[in-house]
Amino acid sequence: MQSATQDWPGTTRRALSGGVLLVAGLVMLMICWSYPVGNLTQMGPGYIPRVVGFLICALAVAIIAIDVATPEAAQAGRMHPRGLIFVSTAILLFAGLIDIAGLVPSMFLAVVVSMFADDEARPLPVLIYACLATLGGWLLFLVVLELPIPAFWR
Template sequence: MAEFDDQTDQSTVNRLVRGGVLLIAGLVMLFFAWGYPTGTINQMGPGFIPQTVGVLISVLAVAIIVIDLRNPEQEDVGQMHWRGLIFISAAIAIFAILVDVAGLVPSMFLAVAVSICADDDARPIPTLIYASIATLFGWLLFLVALGLPIPAFWR
């Protein structure tokens, strides 16, 4: 039984997280929206709806927390794919950082190469070959065919 109690404690925290994050979002919204001019009911200011929405989100978040705490037998949180999360995020972040500095071709190459690493079976040589081919096609599609106004390389 002791084992079970331990698990329950952990899952209580887990269940709190879902609505809790939403509650924080609602409260943060209210914090900022509180300063906006509300106006009157027939001449609403820009703050009226944001405040209403902030209150609504917070109320719904509390309701979700209550429901989650009362129904302990709900399915568990989906399995986290850390590898996918980290490498896909890194690929997009690298693209965002590099595209203005280094141009489209290097940032495309790195974005492809890094995102391939999200796959458990990724191996260095095929990754490099694949990234090179994908970059070549990307260059042909975006810069040659569509003529997007993005520099190909750093200047």
């Protein structure tokens, strides 16, 4: 993974972080372009977003310039694809299930899936641990704190 990143053409790689920021600034400007701007004394809702958008773009350009000029500083960190995938899936599962299936199944699945972010996870210990964690979560959130979330589907 790391070696792959290093094989990129140097300048493109170094300009990446500022480039993404520049894209974000441009998208922001695009969305807010239709908002009424007003004038300095009677500012409309679009005034400040435009100013902020322009400033973000300007700083992004400056960052690209600095990063390209100083090669030794622009080292991107290592990626963690496994953590990214499993943690994301776990949270999305929780979000998708909580209103339909209730708290207990959502917690259980979120724990099971997220535990596989660790590459040495084995199914049986994961299941046992997830049961325990779910039980703990049920006790904490529903019994002690009495959060108004149904335990199971209605």
